[in-house]
Amino acid sequence: MTRIVELKKGILEKNDLHAAALRATYTDSGVRVSNWVSSPGTGKTALLEALLRLALQRGVAAAALVGDCATDNDARRLARSGAPVRQIVTEGMCHLEADMVSQHLNGWDLASLDLLVVENVGNLVCPSGFDLGEDTRIALLSVTEGEDKPLKYPQIFHSADVIVVTKTDIADAVEWDAESAYHALRSVNPVAPIIETSSRTGAGVDSLLDQLLSSVPADDSRLTPQEA
Amino acid sequence: MTRIVELKKGILEKNDLHAAALRATYTDSGVRVSNWVSSPGTGKTALLEALLRLALQRGVAAAALVGDCATDNDARRLARSGAPVRQIVTEGMCHLEADMVSQHLNGWDLASLDLLVVENVGNLVCPSGFDLGEDTRIALLSVTEGEDKPLKYPQIFHSADVIVVTKTDIADAVEWDAESAYHALRSVNPVAPIIETSSRTGAGVDSLLDQLLSSVPADDSRLTPQEA
Numbered sequence: 001m002t003r004i005v006e007l008k009k010g011i012l013e014k015n016d017l018h019a020a021a022l023r024a025t026y027t028d029s030g031v032r033v034s035n036w037v038s039s040p041g042t043g044k045t046a047l048l049e050a051l052l053r054l055a056l057q058r059g060v061a062a063a064a065l066v067g068d069c070a071t072d073n074d075a076r077r078l079a080r081s082g083a084p085v086r087q088i089v090t091e092g093m094c095h096l097e098a099d100m101v102s103q104h105l106n107g108w109d110l111a112s113l114d115l116l117v118v119e120n121v122g123n124l125v126c127p128s129g130f131d132l133g134e135d136t137r138i139a140l141l142s143v144t145e146g147e148d149k150p151l152k153y154p155q156i157f158h159s160a161d162v163i164v165v166t167k168t169d170i171a172d173a174v175e176w177d178a179e180s181a182y183h184a185l186r187s188v189n190p191v192a193p194i195i196e197t198s199s200r201t202g203a204g205v206d207s208l209l210d211q212l213l214s215s216v217p218a219d220d221s222r223l224t225p226q227e228a
Numbered sequence: 229m230t231r232i233v234e235l236k237k238g239i240l241e242k243n244d245l246h247a248a249a250l251r252a253t254y255t256d257s258g259v260r261v262s263n264w265v266s267s268p269g270t271g272k273t274a275l276l277e278a279l280l281r282l283a284l285q286r287g288v289a290a291a292a293l294v295g296d297c298a299t300d301n302d303a304r305r306l307a308r309s310g311a312p313v314r315q316i317v318t319e320g321m322c323h324l325e326a327d328m329v330s331q332h333l334n335g336w337d338l339a340s341l342d343l344l345v346v347e348n349v350g351n352l353v354c355p356s357g358f359d360l361g362e363d364t365r366i367a368l369l370s371v372t373e374g375e376d377k378p379l380k381y382p383q384i385f386h387s388a389d390v391i392v393v394t395k396t397d398i399a400d401a402v403e404w405d406a407e408s409a410y411h412a413l414r415s416v417n418p419v420a421p422i423i424e425t426s427s428r429t430g431a432g433v434d435s436l437l438d439q440l441l442s443s444v445p446a447d448d449s450r451l452t453p454q455e456a
Binding site for chain 2: 003004007011039040041042068069070071073074092093094121122123124125126142144145146148149151152153154155167170173174
């Protein structure tokens with residue numbers, strides 16, 4: 001077991017080096033970068049499509065990098081927005097790592113971008129320890145998932161800079177208990193802004209875009225030893 | 229990278245040995261065992277609660293073992309059914325392994341049970357390679373998750389013996405495209421029975437219980453080398 005812990009530590013340390021290099025590149029290029037993490041089916045891709053459309057309408061140069069275990073379905077969906085999109089197929093791997101992001105940014109002129117969104121593999125556990133050099137980590141929770149998910153998957157919600165609630169248009173149909181969900185969210189993350197959204201109605205997408213363009217770059221203090 | 233592949237292979241081989249021992253114990257005890265895998269928020273716990281209640285009503289001696297990264301919320305929910313329940317808290321680990329199951333079965337009289345359900349950690353990626361000695365692996369897909377999930381997370385749906393669609397009562401509200409979803413499911417798993425359920429209305433719960441009590445024990449051929 002010690003061997004596994006040591007190996008995991010080594011992987012995380014190596015990832016942190018790659019992430020630091022990415023963060024420096026992003027800062028030099030003046031591009032704001034967000035890392036989107038959630039369960040499969042939370043609606044990351046639908047919300048990203050709406051966000052990218054709005055960004056382009058506002059004259060914000062936005063692009064997306066999309067991670068999935070298999071298929072390029074999400075890249076094709078996001079490309080409908082008109083934004084440049086690249087797909088990372090992880091071939092079964094359960095999260096993105098910083099060096100995978102670096103490789104897939106190869107040849108992209110980051111200085112020409114204002115906003116880069118990185119859609120992680122749908123997984124509420126494994127991406128939490130892997131810094132991708134982002135300014136903003138976004139954890140999404142859909143109203144269909146159950147109000148206690150932040151308590152059951154605390155690391156991912158704890159490590160988020162912004163929390164996004166999705167699919168609010170069907171909140172009543174699924175008997176979403178907002179008070180209970182907010183209580184759970186606040187118990188693992190007392191400070192991150194919580195933004196309620198619906199890709200269907202467009203609610204909250206403008207607030208989210210404002211947040212991504214305005215938020216102060218995160219420092220590295222987020223990844224404390226007990227999380228890694 | 230070779231070191232990681234070798235280590236992963238070692239972990240899976242060790243798990244397979246523990247799983248084979250568990251399978252032998254289950255067979256000797258005459259208990260049918262299922263391993264429930266899905267994304268977080270698919271509704272595993274709600275469906276399990278309904279299933280356990282129905283089992284007890286029918287005189288089937290049923291029990292549950294529940295895996296979560298944190299909290300014993302699910303065990304407490306399932307215990308409301310009246311069935312014996314135990315919780316495995318993985319402390320951040322993203323899947324159950326066979327030796328964790330063995331340890332938590334310690335002292336339970338399996339011969340007194342007809343049915344044992346094991347609820348895995350909510351994760352559509354990592355549990356797929358880990359045999360828990362079950363007769364039946366159940367992969368769940370909720371109508372809220374998106375019809376292409378089986379294509380994006382093929383291993384978990386491919387390795388399932390039974391596929392359960394959940395939350396069918398809100399299929400219309402979320403514009404569930406059943407034809408598209410079935411096409412995706414069939415392309416990664418042409419043979420597993422597909423059972424549509426709703427924990428709210430109770431639809432499909434009886435069929436699922438029948439399936440769990442009647443299905444022929446799976447052999448080990450499911451875990452082919454390319455999957456592990």
